Each structure stands twice: as structure tokens, then as C-alpha cells.
Amino acid sequence: IAGITQAPTSQILAAGRRMTLRCTQDMRHNAMYWYRQDLGLGLRLIHYSNTAGTTGKGEVPDGYSVSRANTDDFPLTLASAVPSQTSVYFCASSEGLAGGYEQFFGPGTRLTVL
Amino acid sequence: AQKITQTQPGMFVQEKEAVTLDCTYDTSDQSYGLFWYKQPSSGEMIFLIYQGSYDEQNATEGRYSLNFQKARKSANLVISASQLGDSAMYFCASNTGGFKTIFGAGTRLFVKA
Numbered sequence: 001i002a003g004i005t006q007a008p009t010s011q012i013l014a015a016g017r018r019m020t021l022r023c024t025q026d027m028r029h030n031a032m033y034w035y036r037q038d039l040g041l042g043l044r045l046i047h048y049s050n051t052a053g054t055t056g057k058g059e060v061p062d063g064y065s066v067s068r069a070n071t072d073d074f075p076l077t078l079a080s081a082v083p084s085q086t087s088v089y090f091c092a093s094s095e096g097l098a099g100g101y102e103q104f105f106g107p108g109t110r111l112t113v114l
Numbered sequence: 115a116q117k118i119t120q121t122q123p124g125m126f127v128q129e130k131e132a133v134t135l136d137c138t139y140d141t142s143d144q145s146y147g148l149f150w151y152k153q154p155s156s157g158e159m160i161f162l163i164y165q166g167s168y169d170e171q172n173a174t175e176g177r178y179s180l181n182f183q184k185a186r187k188s189a190n191l192v193i194s195a196s197q198l199g200d201s202a203m204y205f206c207a208s209n210t211g212g213f214k215t216i217f218g219a220g221t222r223l224f225v226k227a
Contacts, residue, residue: 031213033213033215035217040219041219042118042205042217042218042219042220043159043205043207043217044217045213045214045215048213048214050213056213058213058214059214088157090159092159100147100164100166102149102161102164103149103159103161103215104161105151105158105159105160107157107158108157108158
């Protein structure tokens with residue numbers, strides 16, 4: 001593994017189903033993030049974690065939950081998917097939360113909710 | 115609240131010429147960071163360049179430079195000697211020292227041969 005991996009690459013999901021998007025990093029970064037990317041809106045932060053065991057809400061957290069059991073993994077769960085959650089989801093990490101740290105991104109997961 | 119504005123949805127540039135992608139930001143914080151990311155058609159997000167609000171010199175990274183005008187709250191990306199591989203979506207982003215990085219809507223750059 002090099003950098004950040006995400007799984008699955010893409011998924012088509014029926015509305016109402018539960019789905020977990022996986023994210024793993026091997027850089028031992030403290031901070032991890034989940035974004036969604038929608039056309040014309042750029043990237044919007046869903047949830048973040050500044051260290052294992054702690055998480056926080058971003059700009060658009062409703063309908064999503066996260067956990068951070070260890071440094072490397074940061075899964076995003078949609079408890080009951082809705083069509084408005086159709087998007088491309090990016091996981092990212094950085095050494096810290098402060099403004100000077102660049103973020104490293106995973107390849108993304110394209111999710112379609114029907 | 116932070117806000118990033120990228121007013122150019124799409125830009126065309128001739129290969130080997132320079133191009134400027136505009137970005138203005140809105141923050142009341144004194145300490146903040148500004149970033150540019152590139153997203154090729156393959157979809158991954160690639161970090162290009164960073165400018166801190168207290169940095170007096172404009173940041174440069176190879177063919178990329180950031181034209182930082184603090185009073186005007188602008189952080190334009192300049193790409194010199196454009197290459198076909200520069201065709202991509204470009205995002206400006208800002209962070210005021212916490213967890214929240216705000217991204218602009220992006221500018222799609224097309225490099226013509």
C-alpha cells in the first residue's frame with residue numbers, strides 16, 4: 001500500500017441500504033478527512049478526525065457517520081442511503097490539522113444511490 | 115465564514131504559453147493557508163502549491179507560482195509554459211488553522227496543441 005486507498009472504486013446502491021466506504025492510509029498521518037465532490041460545488045467536508053479515537057463534523061455531516069479506531073483506517077458509513085448522497089467521495093489525510101499541511105487524497109469512490 | 119471564489123469555470127491556453135487561474139478568498143482570520151490542487155480527468159487530487167498568510171514571498175513550485183495579493187484577498191495560480199498534461203480541473207482552497215479546508219468550485223483548464 002502506498003498513500004491512501006479507498007474501496008470500493010464505485011458502487012450502485014438502492015435507497016435505504018446501509019453502505020460503508022473504506023479508507024486506509026499508510027503514512028501514519030494524524031488527521032484524516034472525508035469529502036464529497038459534486039459538480040459545480042467543489043469538495044465539501046463531511047467529517048474529519050484529528051487523531052485516533054476522535055472525530056468531528058464538517059460542513060455536510062447529516063446522513064453520514066465515521067469512526068477512527070486506529071491511525072490508519074477511517075471508514076465512512078451511510079446508515080440509510082438517499083439519492084442526494086450520489087456523489088464522488090474522497091478520503092484524505094494530512095500530518096496535522098493546522099493550515100500549513102497539504103492533504104493527500106485517495107483515488108475516490110463513485111457512489112450512485114437509486 | 116470562509117469562502118473561496120473561482121470565477122472562471124473554464125479556460126483555454128495555447129501550449130507553451132502562461133496562464134493565470136483566478137482565486138479570491140474571504141476570511142476575517144489573520145492566519146490562514148492557501149492551497150491549489152489539480153484534478154486530472156483520471157480523478158485523483160494532486161497538491162500543487164501552498165502559501166501561508168504571513169509569507170512575504172510568493173510561493174513557487176517548478177512551473178507553478180502563486181500570485182498572492184493579501185490586500186485584495188487574491189491567490190491566483192500562474193502556470194508557466196503550459197503543457198498538454200496541464201489540462202485538468204484546478205481547485206483553490208483555504209484553511210484558517212483548524213480542520214476545515216474550504217474549496218472553490220474549480221476552474222477547468224484546456225491546453226491546446
